[in-house]
Amino acid sequence: MKTSIAKTIMLDGSRAVAEAVRLAEPSLVAAYPITPQTHIVETLSRWQAAGQTNYEYVRADSESAAAAMVLGAAAMGEVAYTATSSQGLLHMVETLYNAGGLELPFVMTLANRSVSAPINIWNDLSDAMAIRDTGLIMLFAESNQEALDQHIIAFRLAKELSQPVVVNLDGFLLTHTSEAVCVPSAKLVKDFLQVNRTKHNQHLDTAHPNTIGHLFMPEDFQSRRQNLQRKLVGALPIIEHIYQDYYKKIDTAGLTNYTTTNTGHLEYYGPQHANTVLITLGSIAGTIKDALDDFNKKTKKPVALLRLKTLRPLPISNLQTILKHKKYLAVLDRALSVGACPPLAADIAAALNGQSLVSLVGGLGGKDIERSDISTMIKLARAGKYGPHFI
Amino acid sequence: MLELRFHGFGGQGVVTVAELTGLAGHNAGIWSQTMPYFGPERSGTPVEAYARFSDSRCRSRERIINPDWLIILSEKLLANPDILRGIKKTTKLLAVSSNEPAILIKKYPQLKKITAGLFSLDADIWAKHLGNTLMSNTVILGALSKLTGVFGQANAVTAIENKLAGKNKTIIDLNKQAVHLGYENIHR
Numbered sequence: 001m002k003t004s005i006a007k008t009i010m011l012d013g014s015r016a017v018a019e020a021v022r023l024a025e026p027s028l029v030a031a032y033p034i035t036p037q038t039h040i041v042e043t044l045s046r047w048q049a050a051g052q053t054n055y056e057y058v059r060a061d062s063e064s065a066a067a068a069m070v071l072g073a074a075a076m077g078e079v080a081y082t083a084t085s086s087q088g089l090l091h092m093v094e095t096l097y098n099a100g101g102l103e104l105p106f107v108m109t110l111a112n113r114s115v116s117a118p119i120n121i122w123n124d125l126s127d128a129m130a131i132r133d134t135g136l137i138m139l140f141a142e143s144n145q146e147a148l149d150q151h152i153i154a155f156r157l158a159k160e161l162s163q164p165v166v167v168n169l170d171g172f173l174l175t176h177t178s179e180a181v182c183v184p185s186a187k188l189v190k191d192f193l194q195v196n197r198t199k200h201n202q203h204l205d206t207a208h209p210n211t212i213g214h215l216f217m218p219e220d221f222q223s224r225r226q227n228l229q230r231k232l233v234g235a236l237p238i239i240e241h242i243y244q245d246y247y248k249k250i251d252t253a254g255l256t257n258y259t260t261t262n263t264g265h266l267e268y269y270g271p272q273h274a275n276t277v278l279i280t281l282g283s284i285a286g287t288i289k290d291a292l293d294d295f296n297k298k299t300k301k302p303v304a305l306l307r308l309k310t311l312r313p314l315p316i317s318n319l320q321t322i323l324k325h326k327k328y329l330a331v332l333d334r335a336l337s338v339g340a341c342p343p344l345a346a347d348i349a350a351a352l353n354g355q356s357l358v359s360l361v362g363g364l365g366g367k368d369i370e371r372s373d374i375s376t377m378i379k380l381a382r383a384g385k386y387g388p389h390f391i
Numbered sequence: 392m393l394e395l396r397f398h399g400f401g402g403q404g405v406v407t408v409a410e411l412t413g414l415a416g417h418n419a420g421i422w423s424q425t426m427p428y429f430g431p432e433r434s435g436t437p438v439e440a441y442a443r444f445s446d447s448r449c450r451s452r453e454r455i456i457n458p459d460w461l462i463i464l465s466e467k468l469l470a471n472p473d474i475l476r477g478i479k480k481t482t483k484l485l486a487v488s489s490n491e492p493a494i495l496i497k498k499y500p501q502l503k504k505i506t507a508g509l510f511s512l513d514a515d516i517w518a519k520h521l522g523n524t525l526m527s528n529t530v531i532l533g534a535l536s537k538l539t540g541v542f543g544q545a546n547a548v549t550a551i552e553n554k555l556a557g558k559n560k561t562i563i564d565l566n567k568q569a570v571h572l573g574y575e576n577i578h579r
Contacts (some may be wrong), residue, residue, distance in 0.1 A: 005420055009417075010414050177424060178414075179423070370456060
């Protein structure tokens with residue numbers, strides 16, 4: 001079904017995210033402003049000050065404090081939300097490891113921005129890649145519509161899985177870009193989010209005093225971490241189910257074309273028989289899609305795109321199924337693991353059991369990736385030399 | 392696909408005028424996308440903004456490289472070769488200036504490269520006439536409703552109502568007049 005333009009309004013990514021958060025009705029929003037995330041929390045703060053919402057809003061004294069507040073609220077069994085970017089995220093990291101390990105659910109927006117030095121406020125995925133190992137579920141949006149959808153999905157995921165969820169949207173490229181977005185009705189969202197919260201014996205409750213986050217001895221620690229690993233991998237079918245439920249119940253689906261090659265974990269775009277696949281995350285997929293439509297018109301050897309929507313947990317078997325017989329693979333990272341293989345390329349290479357791929361790096365610190373760069377990427381993919389190649 | 396690139400200085404409303412064209416395009420039933428490109432975050436530095444209009448969703452997120460229209464919000468920028476990067480034979484240009492296009496070509500010889508159409512608009516004077524120079528943005532929006540063919544004057548007026556929802560009626564009415572003045576006062 002094609003959603004008509006009449007059902008949409010023009011929203012920038014920040015406002016689309018704020019709308020989703022308002023609809024999800026958290027009881028606490030705690031944040032500290034940082035570019036390019038600021039417009040999100042400014043909007044949420046303004047609505048709260050005008051009495052249009054029911055959440056508590058706390059302008060924390062740092063990102064570290066904001067993360068501690070949402071962790072604390074989650075420990076009390078409350079629905080909490082925060083948002084950050086870049087250096088702000090790095091201030092949160094210690095607490096995020098705790099939230100992941102303690103399985104305390106909240107939703108966080110990460111408006112992706114480079115990390116200093118050199119200082120730069122523009123977009124790349126360096127910040128996101130710094131929290132891959134925290135135990136947070138990590139979703140990545142391509143458009144403002146998907147950013148809105150994924151936030152509502154994230155509130156349900158957090159609740160159902162009892163695990164923190166971070167939704168990534170590209171700074172400026174989405175946060176500051178206005179485009180047509182369909183905002184679902186409050187009733188539909190309420191129905192979708194109406195699930196029984198996992199009974200969690202870790203809630204702090206004065207009637208039943210207990211301790212969370214106590215010391216784990218060497219004989220217990222590893223098995224606890226092993227359980228967390230199992231839990232995250234086991235979350236994949238639940239994530240898929242929740243996406244399907246979202247697009248069944250909430251009518252923004254026409255915009256995202258939900259099909260077997262467009263699942264909760266990933267989207268495959270292009271002819272099934274394409275022997276070359278570009279693999280990436282986030283909003284750059286839009287530019288690649290336009291470029292591939294042009295490219296594939298003029299060639300007998302078409303190219304496809306694989307965009308991951310879920311990076312943690314990594315949908316390994318899905319990746320293997322789709323990519324198994326592909327001859328040429330190139331992974332476009334917008335971040336570095338300085339001195340080693342770029343992070344997404346490393347993940348994909350490990351998932352594919354030795355199937356060879358080419359590593360590309362582009363878009364660092366807001367460097368524009370143009371449609372014309374895509375043909376360079378295809379040439380490099382087909383030349384088969386590992387790289388990393390800087391676009 | 393029609394692509395507009397706006398050039399101006401921080402504080403002039405470059406981003407706002409681009410956003411308004413996006414709202415107007417959306418009101419006309421066209422898939423629209425608008426996007427700013429900021430320099431360092433302070434007033435007075437060069438700012439660019441982009442607007443795309445298409446029959447289907449605008450998915451590309453690259454900056455606009457080969458614009459169909461250049462909208463230059465300050466005459467000072469007309470001497471800067473950077474504003475003309477990526478122009479095509481069909482690229483047209485609207486400059487905010489009190490000078491007619493023929494005079495602008497004499498003052499800024501690089502404008503000879505724009506052969507498809509050169510237009511000017513004294514947006515600041517019309518805005519001052521209405522009592523607030525900030526309204527030059529909506530004067531420009533009015534001119535673009537006539538020039539680009541993407542949206543009409545009525546769509547531009549609705550865009551003003553969208554953008555200024557909640558503001559007092561006098562301000563909204565003045566901005567509507569600004570759209571009309573822009574529509575009527577383009578120099579060719």
